Amino acid sequence: MSQDIATIRVTRYRPEKDSKPYFQEYKVPYRQDMVVLDALNYIKAEIDGSLTYRWSCRMGVCGSCGANIDGEPKLTCASFLHDFKGRTITVEPMANFPVIKDLVVDMEDFMEKLVKIKPWIIREKETPPEQGEYKQSAQELERYSQFSSCINCMLCYAACPIYGLNEKFLGPAATALAYRYIEDSRDEGKDVRFPIVHEMEGVWECTLVGECSVVCPKGVDPMLAIQKTKILGATNAIKSLLMPRGGR
Amino acid sequence: MGDTSRYPEHRRKLSPRWWTANRHYAMYMVREWTSLFVAVYSLIFIYGLSLWATGSRANFLNFLKNPAIVGFSLVALVFIMYHAVTWFYLLGAISPIKIGRSKTKPWQALVLNLILLVVVSYLAIWLLVLR
Numbered sequence: 001m002s003q004d005i006a007t008i009r010v011t012r013y014r015p016e017k018d019s020k021p022y023f024q025e026y027k028v029p030y031r032q033d034m035v036v037l038d039a040l041n042y043i044k045a046e047i048d049g050s051l052t053y054r055w056s057c058r059m060g061v062c063g064s065c066g067a068n069i070d071g072e073p074k075l076t077c078a079s080f081l082h083d084f085k086g087r088t089i090t091v092e093p094m095a096n097f098p099v100i101k102d103l104v105v106d107m108e109d110f111m112e113k114l115v116k117i118k119p120w121i122i123r124e125k126e127t128p129p130e131q132g133e134y135k136q137s138a139q140e141l142e143r144y145s146q147f148s149s150c151i152n153c154m155l156c157y158a159a160c161p162i163y164g165l166n167e168k169f170l171g172p173a174a175t176a177l178a179y180r181y182i183e184d185s186r187d188e189g190k191d192v193r194f195p196i197v198h199e200m201e202g203v204w205e206c207t208l209v210g211e212c213s214v215v216c217p218k219g220v221d222p223m224l225a226i227q228k229t230k231i232l233g234a235t236n237a238i239k240s241l242l243m244p245r246g247g248r
Numbered sequence: 249m250g251d252t253s254r255y256p257e258h259r260r261k262l263s264p265r266w267w268t269a270n271r272h273y274a275m276y277m278v279r280e281w282t283s284l285f286v287a288v289y290s291l292i293f294i295y296g297l298s299l300w301a302t303g304s305r306a307n308f309l310n311f312l313k314n315p316a317i318v319g320f321s322l323v324a325l326v327f328i329m330y331h332a333v334t335w336f337y338l339l340g341a342i343s344p345i346k347i348g349r350s351k352t353k354p355w356q357a358l359v360l361n362l363i364l365l366v367v368v369s370y371l372a373i374w375l376l377v378l379r
Contacts, residue, residue, distance in 0.1 A: 228342055
């Protein structure tokens with residue numbers, strides 16, 4: 001197999017030494033089947049062991065290896081080097097997040113949001129396991145299944161200028177996950193989650209840029225989840241206004 | 249997440265030119281900016297209706313025939329159509345209608361709503377101008 005040379009420009013930021021990030025360029029020999037993550041691994045193993053980045057599964061499942069590649073949020077394990085043939089590939093840490101080191105961003109804010117929306121099935125009263133599972137039809141599953149494919153890679157946050165301007169915004173993935181549970185027929189936590197997704201920095205902060213759904217590597221449509229949550233909230237508000245006692 | 253406070257994190261600010269990064273951002277920004285035209289057109293129309301309410305229909309029609317208003321309305325029409333197309337498409341994506349086992353596609357909502365827009369617009373023109 002022939003070997004081409006890829007030129008990769010990677011953001012370096014070593015907080016103990018650097019006052020701000022800078023680019024470092026590397027030349028990486030590559031084969032047709034190599035992705036940007038392979039190039040980063042090559043750099044770390046063969047050229048510069050100090051390069052720091054996150055990765056795990058290298059097959060688009062774990063959601064660890066997100067970066068801005070040529071300005072676009074992508075999984076480095078799903079971006080083939082040959083797609084950039086003949087030009088320098090710029091790899092930067094995911095936009096909108098604080099940078100800890102090189103390509104590693106601080107995920108703390110997203111983790112807090114994830115917990116905040118309570119991503120588990122809430123029951124008013126749990127039934128004992130002996131009584132069997134909570135059953136669901138195929139149609140009921142279909143209502144939320146695409147939103148359960150989220151791998152928490154945070155690319156949608158890197159693509160969202162609203163989040164870039166206001167990090168308090170609940171954001172795409174957390175709302176998509178909240179909607180996934182709101183639409184789950186087995187869940188009874190609507191009243192718990194509604195105030196969270198409808199607070200000031202919740203869904204109403206979204207002004208429909210739509211890029212979150214474009215960059216999602218798993219085909220989830222967070223923009224759709226956010227708009228559907230808006231509709232649910234608005235209908236609920238009208239219902240409780242018209243029927244204060246039994247609106248919901 | 250461990251002790252990250254020992255060294256400073258690098259915080260980046262969104263560049264004022266963020267929307268030039270790709271086509272989707274630019275299209276979004278065009279929609280945001282052109283909302284101004286939609287708003288101004290609404291004000292013009294409300295003012296026109298107030299002329300009719302306080303005077304006569306001729307006042308209202310003469311006001312709308314002003315070349316500056318006609319020019320502005322034509323520009324606003326282009327932008328309003330951009331808003332209509334994007335919003336109608338989105339409407340179809342957010343609230344598909346179930347027919348039997350299948351769901352309507354966003355483009356079907358777009359076409360149906362555009363037809364409705366033409367019909368409603370014609371009715372409005374008929375009521376306000378032609379009648």
